[in-house]
Amino acid sequence: MSKYITTPIYYVNGEAHIGHAYTTFIADTMARYERLKNEDVYFLTGTDEHGQKIEESAKKNGKPTQQFADEISATFKNLWDEFEISYSQFIRTTDEDHKKGVQKAFEMMFAKGDIYKDFYEGHYCVSCETFFPETQLIDGEFCPDCGRSTSVVKEESYFFRLSKYQDALLNHYAQNPDFILPKSRANEVINFVKGGLKDLSVTRTSFSWGVKMPASMNDDKHVMYVWLDALLNYVTALGYGKDDAKMNYWPASVQFVGKDILRFHAIYWPAFLMSLDLPLPKTIGAHGWWTRDGEKMSKSKGNVIAPKEVSDAYGAENLRYFMLREVPFGQDGDFSQRAFIDRMNSELSNDLGNLLNRIIGMSSKYSDNVIDSVDVMKYHAKEMNDMHTIVDSLDQYMEAIQPHRYLEELWRLFAIGNKAIEEHAPWTKIKENRKDEALATVALVANVLAKAAVMLHPIMPKTTSIIADALGFEINYASYKALILDKELLKVFNIKNVPPLFPRIEEPLMPEAPKAMPDNRPEIAEKKEEKLKKAEAPKAEADNLIEIGQFFQTSLKVGIVIEAQEVPKSAKLLKLQVDLGEEKPRQVVAGIKEHYSAESLIGSCVCVVANLKPAKLMGMVSEGMLLAAKDESGLSLIRPEKPKKAGTPIG
Ligand code: MSP
Numbered sequence: 210m211s212k213y214i215t216t217p218i219y220y221v222n223g224e225a226h227i228g229h230a231y232t233t234f235i236a237d238t239m240a241r242y243e244r245l246k247n248e249d250v251y252f253l254t255g256t257d258e259h260g261q262k263i264e265e266s267a268k269k270n271g272k273p274t275q276q277f278a279d280e281i282s283a284t285f286k287n288l289w290d291e292f293e294i295s296y297s298q299f300i301r302t303t304d305e306d307h308k309k310g311v312q313k314a315f316e317m318m319f320a321k322g323d324i325y326k327d328f329y330e331g332h333y334c335v336s337c338e339t340f341f342p343e344t345q346l347i348d349g350e351f352c353p354d355c356g357r358s359t360s361v362v363k364e365e366s367y368f369f370r371l372s373k374y375q376d377a378l379l380n381h382y383a384q385n386p387d388f389i390l391p392k393s394r395a396n397e398v399i400n401f402v403k404g405g406l407k408d409l410s411v412t413r414t415s416f417s418w419g420v421k422m423p424a425s426m427n428d429d430k431h432v433m434y435v436w437l438d439a440l441l442n443y444v445t446a447l448g449y450g451k452d453d454a455k456m457n458y459w460p461a462s463v464q465f466v467g468k469d470i471l472r473f474h475a476i477y478w479p480a481f482l483m484s485l486d487l488p489l490p491k492t493i494g495a496h497g498w499w500t501r502d503g504e505k506m507s508k509s510k511g512n513v514i515a516p517k518e519v520s521d522a523y524g525a526e527n528l529r530y531f532m533l534r535e536v537p538f539g540q541d542g543d544f545s546q547r548a549f550i551d552r553m554n555s556e557l558s559n560d561l562g563n564l565l566n567r568i569i570g571m572s573s574k575y576s577d578n579v580i581d582s583v584d585v586m587k588y589h590a591k592e593m594n595d596m597h598t599i600v601d602s603l604d605q606y607m608e609a610i611q612p613h614r615y616l617e618e619l620w621r622l623f624a625i626g627n628k629a630i631e632e633h634a635p636w637t638k639i640k641e642n643r644k645d646e647a648l649a650t651v652a653l654v655a656n657v658l659a660k661a662a663v664m665l666h667p668i669m670p671k672t673t674s675i676i677a678d679a680l681g682f683e684i685n686y687a688s689y690k691a692l693i694l695d696k697e698l699l700k701v702f703n704i705k706n707v708p709p710l711f712p713r714i715e716e717p718l719m720p721e722a723p724k725a726m727p728d729n730r731p732e733i734a735e736k737k738e739e740k741l742k743k744a745e746a747p748k749a750e751a752d753n754l755i756e757i758g759q760f761f762q763t764s765l766k767v768g769i770v771i772e773a774q775e776v777p778k779s780a781k782l783l784k785l786q787v788d789l790g791e792e793k794p795r796q797v798v799a800g801i802k803e804h805y806s807a808e809s810l811i812g813s814c815v816c817v818v819a820n821l822k823p824a825k826l827m828g829m830v831s832e833g834m835l836l837a838a839k840d841e842s843g844l845s846l847i848r849p850e851k852p853k854k855a856g857t858p859i860g
Contacts, residue, residue, distance in 0.1 A: 221281035230516035241667035255300035260435030310445030312423035391539035497541035522718035582698035584649035626657035764820040765859035773807035790856020798831035
């Protein structure tokens with residue numbers, strides 16, 4: 210059976226960071242795993258290059274859009290090549306064949322009566338390339354996903370009859386419990402669909418950087434909506450709309466996406482496919498979001514980590530291992546050098562690396578490097594049996610897309626090897642003239658390492674090839690079949706010396722993340738609130754201690770409110786002028802309207818975070834943040850107990 214595995218295609222408005230690398234690593238791991246099992250795999254990745262966001266990024270960079278897209282797309286491709294990502298094809302949505310395929314799909318949908326022309330009026334977020342109904346906006350204006358300002362767009366548009374597919378989609382989710390993995394993510398999709406699907410605007414007239422309408426539509430002021438264009442890459446890559454050359458790979462076995470784009474893949478995409486009379490992918494695998502040292506990564510905070518920076522410091526395969534092992538698939542994860550170094554030292558260096566070096570050392574001392582499995586079953590039948598039970602269990606974890614569980618179980622093999630050495634202490638057996646037993650333990654460990662290396666190969670292809678080479682074999686389907694499926698033992702061989710594969714790391718090898726500035730954009734404020742709510746205070750605080758110097762990086766001052774106004778059309782915001790003892794009062798836009806009237810604040814003292822980067826809220830600059838405490842009974846401002854002069858420092 211063939212397997213088709215895809216990553217999302219990456220926007221070319223900026224270079225890759227570790228979040229992108231994570232999706233790609235998982236997909237590559239899965240592709241390599243299936244290949245190891247001798248499946249015929251087609252693995253697709255690429256770049257998503259159309260839409261207003263890209264057009265605007267190119268403009269900001271002062272480059273023609275196509276040139277800009279070419280350059281950024283190349284950075285993704287080069288990075289994946291450097292990481293030896295084993296893709297079969299790197300698609301770009303600016304490829305001519307892709308564009309033709311999209312046009313063909315549009316014609317098919319139109320012919321089927323699934324596309325009609327109307328007017329669209331809505332709030333559009335350029336950054337997310339998505340329309341939002343007014344009810345979902347924050348303070349009537351800001352994008353509920355990214356917090357950026359939306360703009361009202363009214364334009365003629367073609368619509369896709371998404372509503373028509375509501376029941377069919379719900380039915381599909383019900384009949385195919387593995388359609389969305391992990392299953393815990395399925396509910397949010399099902400509820401969204403149950404809430405009612407509106408037809409989807411699938412063309413734009415407000416910009417031109419997109420796939421043109423098919424000539425047959427005779428309507429060239431429209432270009433395709435970027436998500437219609439982008440999602441179709443998964444079939445145009447296989448020749449859809451051209452020669453269907455590789456359509457035998459369709460439907461995909463698994464399509465990996467981040468949780469932020471699950472809705473597009475689990476609702477729009479299957480509806481498009483139903484309209485095109487194509488089968489649906491077997492599984493959409495949705496992973497969580499990575500933060501860095503607990504902070505959301507963003508360009509403005511300057512804390513984005515480039516995958517290359519990590520791989521240069523710690524090694525590309527170690528990064529793959531860390532990311533796949535650290536986070537249960539589907540959950541959010543945090544990248545910190547401390548956690549990375551801990552895993553490298555304890556799991557890679559101690560558990561795996563030392564085990565190999567120990568048998569290299571012992572074989573050179575006791576047997577002239579020769580390792581022979583002849584007596585393994587005689588002395589170690591129990592360990593062999595335990596080992597095979599673990600090895601047999603691994604497939605289910607990869608099939609269920611749980612690489613973290615897969616690795617966790619796989620590591621139990623090293624525990625068997627390490628324990629056997631401790632318990633059977635070959636060095637004493639040698640002294641006691643029980644050489645056969647000593648060599649059988651060494652050979653047991655060699656077999657543990659060999660089988661573990663085969664199963665670890667999809668995650669760490671190069672490192673495991675070095676291990677296999679030391680153990681006298683090559684990792685391929687033949688060795689997978691012999692060692693894993695047929696449970697054979699290694700044939701007699703001469704072990705090769707290899708330098709330690711995972712030297713211990715004592716100190717972080719990369720500069721620490723720049724201290725993120727507090728951020729009072731609405732989405733961040735909301736996330737912070739969520740985080741605070743979730744924190745079990747004592748534990749979270751103990752994990753989160755800061756130095757006094759870090760506290761003093763925040764400048765807190767007493768301010769006196771000298772003017773206060775309601776912000777029209779905002780349910781939450783007040784605009785204040787606050788005297789901080791500076792030349793001019795500061796403008797502070799605060800979300801406290803539901804708790805304080807504007808008049809009641811005038812003349813009163815407040816506590817202000819005075820060294821925040823200015824932020825824009827509903828188009829108004831805010832130059833500080835008020836301290837307040839909020840619980841179920843409401844919000845109250847924090848104020849000095851007795852009146853203090855404007856600008857008095859707090860701390
Ligand atoms: N172009 C769309 C996808 C179209 S697929 C038909 C897109 N591109 S993206 O570049 O913004 O994101 C690509 C992938 O990277 C998504 O799966 C997204 O979830 C993932 N990540 C981006 N930032 C991430 C983290 N910080 N953490 C984990 N993954 C994240 O969306």
